[in-house]
Amino acid sequence: MPPNRHDTDSTTILTVEAFADTILPGEKRDPSDRAVAGAAPGPGAVAAGAIDLLELPGGGLAGTLPGLADALNGHAAELGAAADPDVPPFVALDFEQRTRLVQRLTAPDHPEKAMWVALALFCNMAFDSAAHLNTAAALEAGHPGLLTIGYRQPEPDGVWRFPSYSYGRRLADVHPATTSGGSPA
Amino acid sequence: MSAVESTDVLVIGSGFGGAIAAYHLAAGGAKVVVLERGPWVTADEFDHDFLLGSSYTRVFDFVVGDGMSILGGNCVGGGSVVYFATMPRAPGFVFERHGSIGRRMWPAAISRETLDPWYERVEQALPVTQQRWENVPYAGGLWAAACNHAGRTANPAPSAVDVDLCTNCNWMMAGCKFDAKRSLLLNYLPGALAHGAEIRPLHEVQHLTRTGDGYRVHYRIVDDEDYRVLHDTGAIDAKIVIMAAGTGATPVILRRSEPHLGAMPPAVGRYFSGNGERLNTAVFDEDRVRDVLGLERPDGQAYAGYQIGRGPVVANWDHLDGSLPEHERFSLEQLFFPPGLGTILAQVPDGTDPLWFGRDKKEMLRRWQSWLTIFIMSEDDNEGVFGEPPETGNAVRLSQQMLGTGPLRYEPTENTWRGWNLADAEIKDILERDGLARVAPWTNDLVGAYTVHPLSSCRIGDDPATSALDDRHELRGHPGIFVTDGSAVPGALTVNPALTISALAERAMPGIVRAARERGVAVRYAGSLPEGEAASRRPVHI
Numbered sequence: 001m002p003p004n005r006h007d008t009d010s011t012t013i014l015t016v017e018a019f020a021d022t023i024l025p026g027e028k029r030d031p032s033d034r035a036v037a038g039a040a041p042g043p044g045a046v047a048a049g050a051i052d053l054l055e056l057p058g059g060g061l062a063g064t065l066p067g068l069a070d071a072l073n074g075h076a077a078e079l080g081a082a083a084d085p086d087v088p089p090f091v092a093l094d095f096e097q098r099t100r101l102v103q104r105l106t107a108p109d110h111p112e113k114a115m116w117v118a119l120a121l122f123c124n125m126a127f128d129s130a131a132h133l134n135t136a137a138a139l140e141a142g143h144p145g146l147l148t149i150g151y152r153q154p155e156p157d158g159v160w161r162f163p164s165y166s167y168g169r170r171l172a173d174v175h176p177a178t179t180s181g182g183s184p185a
Numbered sequence: 186m187s188a189v190e191s192t193d194v195l196v197i198g199s200g201f202g203g204a205i206a207a208y209h210l211a212a213g214g215a216k217v218v219v220l221e222r223g224p225w226v227t228a229d230e231f232d233h234d235f236l237l238g239s240s241y242t243r244v245f246d247f248v249v250g251d252g253m254s255i256l257g258g259n260c261v262g263g264g265s266v267v268y269f270a271t272m273p274r275a276p277g278f279v280f281e282r283h284g285s286i287g288r289r290m291w292p293a294a295i296s297r298e299t300l301d302p303w304y305e306r307v308e309q310a311l312p313v314t315q316q317r318w319e320n321v322p323y324a325g326g327l328w329a330a331a332c333n334h335a336g337r338t339a340n341p342a343p344s345a346v347d348v349d350l351c352t353n354c355n356w357m358m359a360g361c362k363f364d365a366k367r368s369l370l371l372n373y374l375p376g377a378l379a380h381g382a383e384i385r386p387l388h389e390v391q392h393l394t395r396t397g398d399g400y401r402v403h404y405r406i407v408d409d410e411d412y413r414v415l416h417d418t419g420a421i422d423a424k425i426v427i428m429a430a431g432t433g434a435t436p437v438i439l440r441r442s443e444p445h446l447g448a449m450p451p452a453v454g455r456y457f458s459g460n461g462e463r464l465n466t467a468v469f470d471e472d473r474v475r476d477v478l479g480l481e482r483p484d485g486q487a488y489a490g491y492q493i494g495r496g497p498v499v500a501n502w503d504h505l506d507g508s509l510p511e512h513e514r515f516s517l518e519q520l521f522f523p524p525g526l527g528t529i530l531a532q533v534p535d536g537t538d539p540l541w542f543g544r545d546k547k548e549m550l551r552r553w554q555s556w557l558t559i560f561i562m563s564e565d566d567n568e569g570v571f572g573e574p575p576e577t578g579n580a581v582r583l584s585q586q587m588l589g590t591g592p593l594r595y596e597p598t599e600n601t602w603r604g605w606n607l608a609d610a611e612i613k614d615i616l617e618r619d620g621l622a623r624v625a626p627w628t629n630d631l632v633g634a635y636t637v638h639p640l641s642s643c644r645i646g647d648d649p650a651t652s653a654l655d656d657r658h659e660l661r662g663h664p665g666i667f668v669t670d671g672s673a674v675p676g677a678l679t680v681n682p683a684l685t686i687s688a689l690a691e692r693a694m695p696g697i698v699r700a701a702r703e704r705g706v707a708v709r710y711a712g713s714l715p716e717g718e719a720a721s722r723r724p725v726h727i
Contacts, residue, residue, distance in 0.1 A: 172339035
């Protein structure tokens with residue numbers, strides 16, 4: 001299922017990118033980048049492919065992205081941030097303002113919490129598990145999120161094996177009430 | 186209406202409760218059909234891949250409720266395909282618990298002593314083996330060494346992993362492609378098939394109706410790629426129905442059947458327990474691991490081995506003490522949790538809000554290989570309640586696989602929080618000692634509490650007001666319907682529950698066979714165990 005990036009309008013993409021960048025921030029792709037706030041060194045959720053993952057039809061959020069972007073921009077506009085004709089209202093917020101708004105929207109008592117948590121979940125997955133890509137291929141291609149967390153390379157057949165895995169010695173006394181089969185008494 | 190198919194015994198679900206029932210009833214001579222809502226995936230199809238649509242997302246089911254989310258299996262073999270195969274017996278005090286009902290919540294007929302022979306049968310069948318320190322993965326070794334440094338004990342827990350075949354890849358949540366994990370695909374299910382049972386994947390049971398001498402089970406065919414899409418309907422008549430759809434689904438099917446079957450016992454869909462589960466994530470200082478604990482890997486690193494291993498291997502059982510008050514007893518187990526679901530809920534230790542996302546969280550992720558997750562299993566208050574069933578299945582599905590929202594509501598009581606708070610403090614005391622690590626519990630704010638071991642939504646007991654099943658697992662007021670999955674367990678177990686669920690299912694079998702005979706089914710209780718495949722015929726080291 002290839003991403004259908006061209007079906008999503010630029011306002012939606014910019015807004016959702018700004019949300020993803022709030023969840024796991026990264027450096028700007030170029031000096032003119034507005035969606036990515038540049039709040040942290042190295043690539044963040046946007047560079048990791050958050051939009052590609054969110055646009056997969058199987059994920060369940062692809063059809064809702066324009067509505068989510070509208071809602072997010074509505075909340076941002078309510079904050080009274082200075083209007084910027086060049087970008088959507090959420091993108092116009094600085095990183096700290098974006099962060100505070102996402103905190104409010106994902107708080108336990110917010111009526112829209114479920115949809116913002118779902119959006120955040122997918123942004124997070126794009127970064128640290130690259131759920132839109134074959135994992136071995138993503139590592140091979142240098143997926144920035146998998147590299148950031150230090151996910152190890154598979155063996156040449158694309159399968160993970162760790163022949164060295166144990167300190168190989170007793171490291172504690174077992175509980176005195178352990179049965180002969182190894183269970184609690 | 187076209188002719189409806191019929192069978193002696195219809196089993197709903199193919200996890201521990203369903204597979205054990207299917208094996209014994211088929212081995213005894215009954216005609217058995219198993220309906221499983223998930224796909225039938227075998228070892229050669231289990232992927233090491235987080236890609237949406239790989240085996241990882243096909244075989245899992247993550248249902249977000251109000252205050253509690255459930256992670257469970259969704260495939261032939263059920264939870265056994267995705268579980269981490271840690272298989273201790275439950276400590277004796279668990280069976281004496283009162284919980285919230287002011288009396289012993291387990292049936293008088295069941296204690297640790299009376300369940301021990303049934304535990305032993307499952308341990309032989311899978312098989313379960315005692316783990317040795319020599320092959321405990323780094324993460325388990327680190328937890329053991331930290332416990333020892335703090336004056337605590339630590340145990341390599343019994344496991345249904347064949348260590349000789351295991352590659353310590355930590356992909357066991359996606360199904361074991363090496364058949365090292367002794368799932369039901371290697372023992373009870375092939376045993377049932379050998380005795381003529383039929384297993385039909387992608388058949389999601391929706392509700393039951395009555396027939397003259399039994400029940401009609403109504404199902405929908407689930408699309409094999411997009412589980413949001415349901416295809417044809419169908420029905421099968423059976424003299425006996427075994428409900429083993431899982432704790433999150435069995436009460437939903439029964440409640441949806443209520444207009445057809447009549448009133449359900451009040452405990453159907455109530456008294457849900459999350460097994461008192463809660464997680465903490467620690468980030469270790471690699472230098473302190475070397476200097477304080479004296480740990481070093483052959484390659485010179487101290488730890489940096491979160492990704493390496495096979496789920497939980499080492500547990501601390503110091504608080505499994507029957508002399509402690511109820512709700513203050515818990516186990517602490519080292520655990521691996523894959524990225525994605527296993528990282529978003531982890532909070533930055535000692536950080537400033539926000540703790541689960543943002544700059545600090547990204548910095549925490551850079552040290553992912555130095556993480557250690559500690560899994561609390563405590564005594565909650567059976568405070569979960571299922572609301573109205575969704576239109577189909579047990580959830581409203583968001584994604585093509587894995588992710589949906591369900592009708593469970595769970596508001597932790599003070600008792601539950603007491604156990605969690607004590608356990609959090611104990612973990613902190615062990616792991617932050619001498620600067621080894623910084624640790625924080627996972628947030629409950631996003632998807633509520635989080636359990637991989639849902640229990641008790643349709644439980645056994647002696648009191649009809651607070652138990653849906655009698656001590657033979659028969660649904661009160663609905664003879665011929667039996668429940669043998671995790672929903673039958675009366676309450677939290679303080680340890681991993683798969684062995685106890687299985688032992689209870691084994692114990693229920695002679696009585697279910699007797700009930701089938703009373704309904705004219707030519708079946709006997711043979712008392713055999715499945716032969717399984719090669720590894721289960723090797724010596725059992727217990």
